[in-house]
Amino acid sequence: MSDITAPAYRAIPIIPALKPGAMEGKGPFIATDKMNEALGFPGHLVDDWHDRAIAKMGELLSKYRSFKVFMDACVHCGACSDKCHYFIGTQDPKNMPVARQDLLRSVYRRYFTLPGKLFPKLVGARDLTREILDEWYNYFYQCSECRRCSLFCPYGIDTAEITMAAREILDSVGYGQKYTNEILGKVHRIGNNLGLPGPALIDTLEGLEEDVKDATGFDVRFPIDVKGAEVLLITPSADFFAEPHIDSLIGYAKVFHASGTSWTLSSMASEAGNFGMFIGNYEQLRKIALRIRVAALELGVKRIVVGECGHAWRVAYSFWNTLSGVGSGANENDHFAMMLQKQLDHRYKQPAHICEFTWDLIERNALTFDKSANDKYIITFHDSCNVARGASMGDLPGGQFEIPRNIIKAVANNYVEMPLNTIREQTFCCGGGGGVLPDDLLEIRVKGALPRMEVLQQVADEHGVNFMATICAICKAQFTKILPIYGFDRKVVGGVHQLVSNAIQLGQK
Amino acid sequence: MASIVFAILFYFATLLLVVGLLYRIYIYARTPVPLKIPTTPAPTTTGGVVLRMMREVVFFESLFKSNLWIWGLSALFHGSLALVLMRHLRYFTDPVWGWVDLIQPFGMYAGLTMLLGLCGLWWRRIFVERIRYISTPSDHLMLLLLIGIAASGLMMKFVVHTDVISVKEYFIGLMQFNILTLPADPLLFMHLLMVMSLLVVFPFSKLLHAPGVFFSPTRNQKDDSREKRHIAAWAKKLEASE
Structure with missing residues (x-):
């Protein structure tokens, strides 16, 4: 793998000439x-x-x-x-x-x-x-x-x-494919893509509570399997231990803490990701989505909020209502969906993205920030493909573009856009989405990141950008690996709620 | 003799076109759409969807965003074709409708711009490496067929005139199941044969993009997945056991 290097940036981003057979091969590792x-x-x-x-x-x-x-x-x-x-x-x-x-x-x-x-x-x-x-x-x-x-x-x-x-x-x-099918097996068997069993998860969360206490002096909780909580948070399992994902998880917890929201994770549904979509298999897609329904029913929550994960947000926003009834507006005679929809609080969007949740609080002036905490960063935002083109946020079309940017601007002083034909709905994929994230596909991952890296380099050169925020676990994992190959520090990528976490003032309101 | 052969061919081609297209549309309409997959920027209301489809069908909005050359050439071709077709209504109506008379001069020159658009598209297919790579023989033949139709039509209009009065009588006759005499003009025969080929291949080829675009879920769906539960019949059955 070490022989894989970054392709050269194009001097002018012209359409490349064809190289037939350039990526011929056996494909990714096959599943056992x-x-x-x-x-x-x-x-x-x-x-x-x-x-x-x-x-x-x-x-x-x-x-x-x-x-x-x-x-x-x-x-x-x-x-x-x-x-x-x-x-x-x-x-x-x-x-x-x-x-x-x-x-x-x-x-x-x-x-x-x-x-x-x-x-x-x-x-x-x-x-x-x-x-x-x-x-x-x-x-x-x-x-x-x-x-x-x-x-x-x-x-x-x-x-x-x-x-x-x-x-x-x-x-x-x-x-x-090995990568996707192995992970699908883990979700069914253990509850999340990383195969983190319940006790290990609880342990991790306790550790996080101590870390945040040490860092801030506040008792920010990371509750799990709490019946009767208001909010059920469904987040990608990478948030529980991967870098920089975990910093966003801390961000969500601080937002819940600062707003006094009672919330919980679920050990059974400890995964927002749904790789059933990657293989286009409706039964898998549905089966994985049903775990969230079951957890919501068992815990009796009123709201379901989804953490920073691109394809998970597409599945949640566009498919959950269909697959599992997590949403609104089911027919009265639709017993399957109504069982859950009667329980949910429809004054709120169901499901809601964590960015919608946080932005709503910011708009209501319910959170306090010290924007200077992010002054070491000059920030840009990478729209994740599934959020940009397969989902939305808020009430207005294009909310999936405005809301994360609004949050960043509310918690930080330095924000720069990448060129318009590479962001918003025209955003380029990170190169590792849709099941292309395993290391046996590293060559295509590195080459596929080229268009994004080109414009990141451009804003880094012109504006000194040193932080690319994103709201996708796969983007974060992909860039952490790819950035160094293109000569950037791996810490250039991070979550929107990582920035929120840096700036939020606890105990203020 | 030729008049009878052409009559039979025309009835056959028309029947095939109509039945073939209706059958395709029936298949598209009955095939379920299990998931909400509109692409951004997706409208949230039915009115918004109608507007989006109109922009897509009339102005080729997505193509415009993609590539101005392809957009310009195909807009030129399709726009011209529409005018040419409308102009041709004069051969099937007696008396000729007022608005058809009105567009007659534009319709004539549209034949030329149609040819220009087609040649441009073919030029791209031959000389742009990426498009040459994805082209099949049928892609080239389809353009050739359309170029042949346009060229033979223009020849009759501007170079070797044909007896359009008799042609019109022949077609109005056909519409009343009355076979009159078609002028024995080789150019006209060619023109008509090519048009019939086009009618026949329409329901079996990529020309299905015309009805297909209206059934494209990424374009015709509303973005309201959180507000309204959408579920296909075959997917609903999976819930019986829950």
Whole structure:
């Protein structure tokens, strides 16, 4: 791994020339039989993979309108072709969103369309071979499902949907990715992605209480499994021990403490992340989301708040109401959803992002800050892809962009934006999202971070930026690893609530 | 003889187009949408969705954000095509509707700009490395077919005139299931054959982007997932055991 170096910054960010085959390979480590079987997938590649893969594709085409329409509608216009960070970083043409889609579309055309059955060569249709299956495995794990390409498609074709379908097909024939499937197993078995068992978690939280007491002199609590608490906090498990994630967890706790909110974590649902989305498997997605429902019902909480995690916020904001009934506005006869929705307090957004929670307090003037505590930082904000393009915050469209920035500006004095075509809805993925975070994918992670690193370098040179705030556990983990490869200090990345934690004045109100 | 062959072909092509498209639309409409996946900036109201779809379909908003060359050329092509099609209504209506008469001069020159847009798009497909890479033979053929249709039409308009009065009588006849004589003009035959090919391939090809865009969940969904529970029938069944 040590031979992986950062690609050179582009002098002018022009569209790179193609380097066919640049990222050919075997793809990420494959899952063991045990990992696959724990999720109900075949342990390893089945003998009749060809027929099963085609059957699965047919099933998905009948279950997901997105997949069906996206397979048909593409005209190969090229609008998306230069929009993917992995293409920009690797120059491999198969990392152009349209070409990535075509890996699957060519097989769709062969088996599900008349022209593809009659004239495969003419319309670029291909028989599904073992080589193509391997190609899927390699290139569909070089997509972080960040949806940047979908923004520019005249038909709204979302490569994330196609990547999810491809991974779902691969899993269904026993060709799963180790990283994702192993973690999914841990969530089911232990309750979180990191496999941190309940007692260890309680221990960690007690340690944190002592640390914060030493640092501030205040008894900031990190409660867990408290029945009757007002707020259930669902946060990525990385927040419990990884750096810099843990500093944001301390930030949330201080906000709860300062506002006098009774809150709790849950040992059963000690994970906001939902890797079911990465593999596009509805049953997994749903099963993991249900843990939060069960925890909320058992603890009797009134509000559900989600910590800093990008894809988790997409799942929570966009999918929880569907998957588990965590939300509002269910039909009166919808017993499943109403069971929970009757319990929740609908004066608040359900679920709410921790940034919505904190910003609401700031707006009501309920928190006090010493902004100078962050004066050593010149801060910029990296919009995380799933928050930017798969979710929102607050009442107004674009709240997911304004609210975190508003918080930063409320707790710090020095704030600078990166160039407009690399932030907000046009933000570049960190390079490690959607299941691309394991170290066996380090090369694609480093190359995929190029567009973000280029503009970070630019604002660092021009404005002295030395802190890039973000609200995603994967972004934080990815940048911590990648920043040094690009010549930055790993501590340049951190959470928004890390800044909140630095500046918040406890015992003031 | 040619008149009868063309009549049969036209009925067949029209039938295939209409049935094929209706069938596709039926498939799209009946396929469930299990999750909320609108892309940012997503409207929160139905009115907002209608506006967004209108901007997308009329102005190609997303394409505009992506690449001004592709946007300009495809806007030129599609806009011109729309005018040309409207102008062609004069061959199917008697008396010609007032507004069709009004746009006649624009419709004529739209044929030229349509050709220009198509050639530009083809130029990109051939000379821009990324787009050449993603192009299949059918992508080139589709453009060639449209270029052929535009070129043969323009030839009849500006170079070798055909007997448009008879052509019009022929088509109005067809619409009343009455087969009259089609002028024996090779250019006209070519033009019509290519148009029929286009009608036939429409429901089987990437031309499905036209109905497809209206069914694209990333564009036609409201961003109200927290306010209203959205659930597909097949997903609801999973809850029976909870």
